[in-house]
Amino acid sequence: MKKFLLALLYVAFCLCLKAQVSLGPNVSTFGVLGASTVTNSGATTILGNLGVSPGSSITGFPPGTVTGSINIANGFAGAAQNELTTAYNTAANLPSNGANPPDLGGTTVFPGVYNSTSSLQLTGTVTLNGLGNANAVFVFQIGSTLTTASNSAVVLINGASAANVYWQVGSSATLGTGTSFAGNILAQASISFGTGASLFGRALARTGAVTLLGNAISNPSPVVVVSTPTPTPTPTPTPTPPPSPTPAPSTLVLVSIAMLFVLLDWVRRRFWKSS
Numbered sequence: 108m109k110k111f112l113l114a115l116l117y118v119a120f121c122l123c124l125k126a127q128v129s130l131g132p133n134v135s136t137f138g139v140l141g142a143s144t145v146t147n148s149g150a151t152t153i154l155g156n157l158g159v160s161p162g163s164s165i166t167g168f169p170p171g172t173v174t175g176s177i178n179i180a181n182g183f184a185g186a187a188q189n190e191l192t193t194a195y196n197t198a199a200n201l202p203s204n205g206a207n208p209p210d211l212g213g214t215t216v217f218p219g220v221y222n223s224t225s226s227l228q229l230t231g232t233v234t235l236n237g238l239g240n241a242n243a244v245f246v247f248q249i250g251s252t253l254t255t256a257s258n259s260a261v262v263l264i265n266g267a268s269a270a271n272v273y274w275q276v277g278s279s280a281t282l283g284t285g286t287s288f289a290g291n292i293l294a295q296a297s298i299s300f301g302t303g304a305s306l307f308g309r310a311l312a313r314t315g316a317v318t319l320l321g322n323a324i325s326n327p328s329p330v331v332v333v334s335t336p337t338p339t340p341t342p343t344p345t346p347t348p349p350p351s352p353t354p355a356p357s358t359l360v361l362v363s364i365a366m367l368f369v370l371l372d373w374v375r376r377r378f379w380k381s382s
Contacts, residue, residue, distance in 0.1 A: 128198055128244065128273055130291065130309075131190030133183060136175065138326040139310045140187055141298075141317040147171040149302070149321025155309070156326075160184035162316075171319065175326075191311050195293045198246050198275040207247060212259065218243035218267075223250055230256040235289075237267030245272045245290070253280040253292070257301070261289040269307045270327035279315065282306070 138155030139145060145159050147167025156175035159165050163180040178184040204219035212231030217238060227249045237243035243266060247253075253276045263269060272290030274280065280294045284301035290308045292298055297315030300306070305323040 127201065128194060128246065130194050131187075134187035134190040134194070134311065135309075135328060136326070137187055137309060137311065138173075138175070138324045139317050139319070140184065140191065141165075141312050142188065142314045144316045145319070146316065147319040149319075151319045151322045152324070154325040158184035158187060160188045167319065188313070191293065191313055194273075195275060195295070195313060198273045198293060199248060199277075201246055201248070203248065207249075212256075216245060218245055220246040220248065222248045225250045226252040226254065228254055228256070229259045229261070229286075232260045232262055234262045234264060235267045235272060237263070237265045239266050241266045241268060243267055243271060247272075247274045249275060250277045252276065252278050253294075255281070255283045255286045255288065255304075257283040258285040259283060260287040263289055268327065272308065 134140060136156045137158055138153040139157050141159040141162065143159070143162040144164040144166070145157065146164075147170075149167075149170065151167070151171035153171065153173045153175070155173075156178060157165065157168065157173045158178035158181075160178070160180050165177060165179055168177065178187075201220045203222035205221055207221045207223040207227055208214060209223075209226075210228040210230050211233040212229055213233075215234045215236055217236055218240070227247065235245050245267070253274060261272075263272075269289040270291075274290050274292045276292060276294040276296075278294070279296045279298065280292050281299045282288050282301055282304040284303055286301065286304040288304065288306045288308065292306070292308065292310050294310075294312045295314060296312065297317065298310045298312050299318045300310075300320055300322045302320045303322065304320075305325075307325050307327065309326055310317055310324060
């Protein structure tokens with residue numbers, strides 16, 4: 108019975124977190140959202156939308172590619188930034204379940220809220236264990252910077268979902284070369300990707316830039332781009348040709364018939380006279 112109650116409390120805690128941390132319908136469609144600029148060099152691919160607001164500069168697309176839409180200082184990007192601010196503040200103010208170690212490398216983390224008063228490092232691999240709950244939520248509150256060493260990784264197991272992982276970064280986040288990262292990065296300032304670093308999640312910067320260097324970024328819940336089908340033109344019906352009119356008798360035929368009647372009348376008259 109005690110185990111059952113603990114499990115019930117755990118599930119209720121995760122659902123409560125889920126209800127509290129929400130990215131909102133606009134910002135959740137972005138793979139990358141910057142505040143001042145977004146710059147790219149190399150063959151970056153973004154699954155989801157790309158945007159910047161209130162800044163008005165996105166460069167490097169192409170050669171970078173985006174499956175969603177590109178939004179530059181428009182109402183959609185502005186609304187997404189407002190939602191990002193709400194989510195950032197919510198994540199920052201959640202009560203903590205414990206402190207992060209200075210470096211997450213080599214650790215296994217269970218659902219909950221973990222706090223770092225200053226910076227947080229990742230050297231090597233951190234494993235996020237969802238304990239079989241698809242709604243398990245992980246929140247990492249980081250007072251200043253988040254930095255990963257080259258070829259570091261965030262691994263999700265036992266139902267942990269990148270959509271439910273939040274990295275609330277008090278200043279800037281830097282993903283080292285070849286890093287394989289997961290979760291939503293909510294950065295107060297900027298986000299920088301090293302060459303070949305990948306993110307299964309969202310890179311969302313509140314006040315600074317997002318810098319990309321040939322990266323793969325996949326929104327866990329990508330926007331579905333529905334192309335408007337080109338309407339099939341209604342075929343123009345082929346007009347049915349009118350029936351060919353019966354040709355009128357030629358003048359020669361009429362004259363011939365008239366002469367025949369005249370001849371018959373003459374023969375008739377001669378016949379009656381001779382009788």
